[in-house]
Amino acid sequence: MERKGRFSQWLRRPRGGSGADTDPAAGAGGSREDLLLAAATADFPLAPAAYPAGYRCSCDRVGCPTPARHPVSFGWQTQATTDAERVTQWLRTQPEANFITATGMAHDVLDVPADAGRHALERLGAAGIEVGPVATCSPDRMLFFTATRGTPADEDEWWPCELDCHPETMDEHPGLRWHCRGSYVLVPPARLPSDGRVAWLLGPERPLPDPLTLLETLTDACALYASDDADHETAAWPIGR
Template identity: 35%
Template sequence: MGVTEAAPIPKQRGEQLLDQAVRYAEERHWDVFPGTWLEPVDGRELCSCGEAECAAPGAHPARDDWAAQATGSAVQVRRAWQRQPKASILLPTGRTFDAIDVPESAGFLALARMERMELTLGPVALAPDRRMLFFVLPGAGAKVPDLVRKLGWAPSAIDLKARGEGDWVAAPPTRFGGRGAVLWARRPTPANRWLPDAEELINPLAYACGREAAAARARRG
């Protein structure tokens, strides 16, 4: 009679976060730092920061000196998540990548157009607050406003912003309170290790955001 293999035991959430944080540091060479986490309180999950109405519960920096905490050392990453296994995974922008942040609906429209155009794409994250983040080369934070103006839009008129130096993004599988987890719309792979420049993606992204802004104005009458 053959021996039946036991089904693999699913990893606890803390182990998933630790494993993924280490992979970002080791495989992508991204700096990583631990953020806040969710704590069960009276049947609810509240942010560890203690703010009852936290805007990003369990998914923002836990300390003011977060930039100094960020590290690409897998050893230090392991130590950080062993100290607090439930900590969110946050990635500083302006170092190995920047991120162009757009509404989810505009992001999917732009993503479909980019794929038809066969543009080179980096990783793309989808956050539970209905935002989409396109990873691009560092420097986007400084030049995106001018790129948008050259395409005929005022930066303040469309919902598109670049996250660069001094900012950060939450990485999968970080959870935003009860809204769900950050996901990859296009996950990091060896094929997208080389990131595009913001100039390569700005046209479809600005177009999609401009269309959405025009539709919103039309709905308001």
């Protein structure tokens, strides 16, 4: 009961424009640089991403389908790094940039609708199941960071994220997405158009759980809230191209 109460406090925390800078899960020193270096220290491979420029994306693409949600470089998979010096250099030279973390290298991400994520957190807490880092993407998504399946010896055992969803088909995937090889998510703190934010609910210093310990609860929660998720134009996250 004590654990469930603690989760309830986290879930009731305001999620307004203050974003990650006031997130108690970020720990001491919640500046943008501190948070990104903490992610790098947790072995999350980082690379610069686009950011909001007024009501549009900072990239040069007219009508960008995923504004402020995609990497700057097409070589983001080889560019992504945990090197603190390199990340600090990017912070100095690209002060407005968001950052992505490449999945399928050191971690995967289970990406679910926010309502389903909050319901799942309550259930997991009540069951005494430890979750790892969790980020909110206001207003409509929640990201559960887990250990990665990586690249199995038998390639038929698993598949890259490209087989699951592309940006042009993301309306078909309003529920759970498993970001693994070949994908990425924004890492907190990040800014989105219309004052959206990506912020830590539970910080990156937490151990990464096996994704299978969370999957059933997250899947059940997504099914429970599926009927409320008919409007999902911005529900899913893109993969690189």
